[in-house]
Amino acid sequence: MSARLARRDHRDAWLFLLPVIAVILLVAVWPLARTFFFSFTDAYLDEPSVYSMVGFDNFIEILQDRSWWIAVKNTLIFAAISVAIETVLGLAIALLLNSAIPGRGLARAAILVPWAIPVVVATKMWEWMLNDQFGVINKVLSGLGLVDHGIAWTASSSLIMGVVIFVDVWMTTPFMVLLILAGLQLISPEIFEAADVDGIPAWKRFWSITLPMLRPAIGVAVLFRVLDALRMFDLAYVLAASNENVMTVSIYARDRLISFQELGVGSAASTWVFLLVAFVAIIIIGVLRLDKAAGT
Amino acid sequence: MASVSLHSVSKSFGTHAVIQGVELQIDDGEFVVFVGPSGCGKSTLLRIVAGLVAPTDGVVAIGGDDVTDVPASRRGVAFVFQSYALYPHMSVARNIGFALETLGMAKEAVSQKVLSVARMLKVDHLMDRRPRELSGGQRQRVAIGRALVRQPEIFLFDEPLSNLDSDLRMEMRLEIARLHNDLKTTMIYVTHDQSEAMTLADRIVVLNHGRIEQVGTPQQLYHAPDNRFVAGFIGSPRMNFMGVSSQATAGRIVGAGNLSLALASSDLENPITEIGIRPEGLRLVAEGDGRMVCILERIEDLGHEHFGYCRISDDTVWVIRLPEAPSPDRIGKPVGLDFADAAVFAFAGDGRRIALAGLQKMAAEAPLP
Numbered sequence: 001m002s003a004r005l006a007r008r009d010h011r012d013a014w015l016f017l018l019p020v021i022a023v024i025l026l027v028a029v030w031p032l033a034r035t036f037f038f039s040f041t042d043a044y045l046d047e048p049s050v051y052s053m054v055g056f057d058n059f060i061e062i063l064q065d066r067s068w069w070i071a072v073k074n075t076l077i078f079a080a081i082s083v084a085i086e087t088v089l090g091l092a093i094a095l096l097l098n099s100a101i102p103g104r105g106l107a108r109a110a111i112l113v114p115w116a117i118p119v120v121v122a123t124k125m126w127e128w129m130l131n132d133q134f135g136v137i138n139k140v141l142s143g144l145g146l147v148d149h150g151i152a153w154t155a156s157s158s159l160i161m162g163v164v165i166f167v168d169v170w171m172t173t174p175f176m177v178l179l180i181l182a183g184l185q186l187i188s189p190e191i192f193e194a195a196d197v198d199g200i201p202a203w204k205r206f207w208s209i210t211l212p213m214l215r216p217a218i219g220v221a222v223l224f225r226v227l228d229a230l231r232m233f234d235l236a237y238v239l240a241a242s243n244e245n246v247m248t249v250s251i252y253a254r255d256r257l258i259s260f261q262e263l264g265v266g267s268a269a270s271t272w273v274f275l276l277v278a279f280v281a282i283i284i285i286g287v288l289r290l291d292k293a294a295g296t
Numbered sequence: 297m298a299s300v301s302l303h304s305v306s307k308s309f310g311t312h313a314v315i316q317g318v319e320l321q322i323d324d325g326e327f328v329v330f331v332g333p334s335g336c337g338k339s340t341l342l343r344i345v346a347g348l349v350a351p352t353d354g355v356v357a358i359g360g361d362d363v364t365d366v367p368a369s370r371r372g373v374a375f376v377f378q379s380y381a382l383y384p385h386m387s388v389a390r391n392i393g394f395a396l397e398t399l400g401m402a403k404e405a406v407s408q409k410v411l412s413v414a415r416m417l418k419v420d421h422l423m424d425r426r427p428r429e430l431s432g433g434q435r436q437r438v439a440i441g442r443a444l445v446r447q448p449e450i451f452l453f454d455e456p457l458s459n460l461d462s463d464l465r466m467e468m469r470l471e472i473a474r475l476h477n478d479l480k481t482t483m484i485y486v487t488h489d490q491s492e493a494m495t496l497a498d499r500i501v502v503l504n505h506g507r508i509e510q511v512g513t514p515q516q517l518y519h520a521p522d523n524r525f526v527a528g529f530i531g532s533p534r535m536n537f538m539g540v541s542s543q544a545t546a547g548r549i550v551g552a553g554n555l556s557l558a559l560a561s562s563d564l565e566n567p568i569t570e571i572g573i574r575p576e577g578l579r580l581v582a583e584g585d586g587r588m589v590c591i592l593e594r595i596e597d598l599g600h601e602h603f604g605y606c607r608i609s610d611d612t613v614w615v616i617r618l619p620e621a622p623s624p625d626r627i628g629k630p631v632g633l634d635f636a637d638a639a640v641f642a643f644a645g646d647g648r649r650i651a652l653a654g655l656q657k658m659a660a661e662a663p664l665p
């Protein structure tokens with residue numbers, strides 16, 4: 001391609017990108033920039049126009065808050081455990097759905113149901129099922145004679161994190177299944193046939209062929225899910241509001257911003273959340289070498 | 297090394313019968329080629345031998361043992377796929393040696409073996425590359441190497457060369473022939489390509505609609521096809537056909553182009569309905585000479601050979617193979633066609649070939665009834 005032609009191509013490309021860039025500036029960059037700006041002020045939510053600059057004070061204040069570190073710990077535990085379970089479960093279900101079992105079309109559709117339910121609805125549903133007095137789960141457990149009185153799943157401080165992780169796994173494993181299944185279907189069946197004829201045992205086929213070839217798909221799915229989990233707000237908030245045992249960093253930021261009306265500190269908390277998510281994303285992309293894996 | 301035998305093997309996908317009652321005996325060390333039109337079931341039959349597809353019916357035996365229910369991994373066969381099916385995330389060396397890793401062989405011994413196979417196939421300088429960094433021919437060599445390293449009892453090839461250009465195809469064809477010569481292992485080879493089939497095969501199996509039309513040496517199939525399908529399928533360009541009417545009582549057959557052949561003997565039950573003559577069995581002669589007339593429509597000059605296209609009737613054009621190009625001003629003019637008695641193949645209404653004892657030329661001017 002001649003240099004002039006290439007230049008014209010570039011100009012056309014920019015022309016097509018312009019509307020998108022405008023929208024992104026408006027809905028993403030502008031609010032982010034505002035948040036970033038307010039995190040250096042002592043503004044309050046009731047009167048945001050009155051403020052003075054306070055430098056990095058807000059950022060430091062958050063780092064000195066014990067609740068923030070609890071929220072960070074909760075968020076990391078939640079993200080690590082739920083994504084790990086979802087990945088293993090998603091991989092297993094995808095492998096199952098990919099093999100030629102009868103009725104897999106129906107199973108494939110059915111598996112999507114939990115994902116299609118809005119988070120708030122699903123959470124409320126599970127909250128009711130887990131209720132210590134009227135919940136169906138306790139009813140079944142006591143019916144089987146496993147417990148003598150109902151367990152307060154969502155009230156007990158030691159159980160509630162488990163409940164949040166469980167509900168998240170229930171809701172988002174389908175997403176994992178779908179992404180991994182798409183990756184599985186990209187692998188030519190002849191590769192597995194070749195391994196079959198060559199007498200490669202099933203476990204080695206899985207470890208040395210299926211898993212490495214699925215790495216890009218699993219990597220992208222894990223990245224999506226981790227970023228999602230780190231920002232998690234709705235599930236824990238609907239289930240336990242500001243309960244410190246499951247308070248995530250997003251809930252912490254919301255509390256500072258809305259409950260305490262601290263626009264400056266809340267914005268700083270939001271900025272910390274953003275930095276945390278970005279940091280983890282960079283690590284994951286680096287570790288999984290997603291940028292390179294795309295070609296294989 | 298092992299023999300292969302298929303006994304009344306059938307395969308249906310749903311209600312679609314893809315392989316129907318195949319009987320085939322392949323001897324130890326034989327090179328057998330499956331040919332047939334697209335979709336006739338060649339790959340399916342090969343996969344049945346490999347154990348990748350389970351037959352609906354029938355018995356598959358390898359080396360005399362019934363292996364119908366034995367999984368592919370324990371049949372001692374190696375399969376070379378049309379798409380090569382190399383492991384994309386592994387180096388060439390690991391691709392070749394992967395099957396040996398699980399056999400509990402020492403690392404040293406594995407790499408020794410891989411290297412010797414790679415040398416033999418001239419891919420030893422590519423050992424660290426990934427498949428996507430190889431050319432088509434190199435990928436094919438690696439795929440063959442992967443099969444070779446296991447020293448299988450039987451090699452199965454499913455159109456291994458069809459993704460290569462014609463030069464490379466010729467080169468790889470020679471190498472596969474050499475391989476068979478050196479190893480003397482039983483090989484079954486599926487192809488679309490006539491010349492591959494004719495040059496590689498000890499015996500060719502012609503398939504059509506999931507049935508075997510004929511099994512025989514390349515020469516048998518060419519010179520003595522059992523039926524019209526095989527006659528039309530083997531040979532390139534294909535045999536020229538023409539419908540004829542038998543006048544059994546008059547002891548002759550007639551057809552377009554003033555064709556009129558006297559039969560030495562005739563079978564009243566099974567009249568000849570069609571004849572065929574190969575392009576190389578026809579000679580172009582002056583108008584009025586020869587045994588047929590036609591209009592020369594077009595000449596194709598391929599340098600080393602020439603083809604003439606002759607219109608015999610409104611819907612019949614025959615191809616003639618010519619030793620040298622005729623002068624261009626014969627195009628569009630009537631010409632004569634001549635052929636030897638032995639060049640004529642005759643077919644009955646059901647497609648079976650009828651052996652002809654001898655033909656007599658009738659005067660072309662003889663009044664047609």
Ligand SMILES: Nc1ncnc2c1ncn2[C@@H]1O[C@H](COP(=O)(O)OP(=O)(O)OP(=O)(O)O)[C@@H](O)[C@H]1O
Binds near residue numbers: 312334338341
């Ligand atoms: N898994 C399958 N399910 C349903 N039908 C199939 C399946 N595999 C093959 N067929 C059908 O069986 C027939 C034979 O297929 P096969 O692949 O054996 O043909 P082929 O002779 O190898 O053709 P080609 O020369 O094009 O490779 C085709 O009509 C095909 O559509």
Ligand SMILES: [Mg+2]
Binds near residue numbers: 340454
């Ligand atoms: Mg095929």
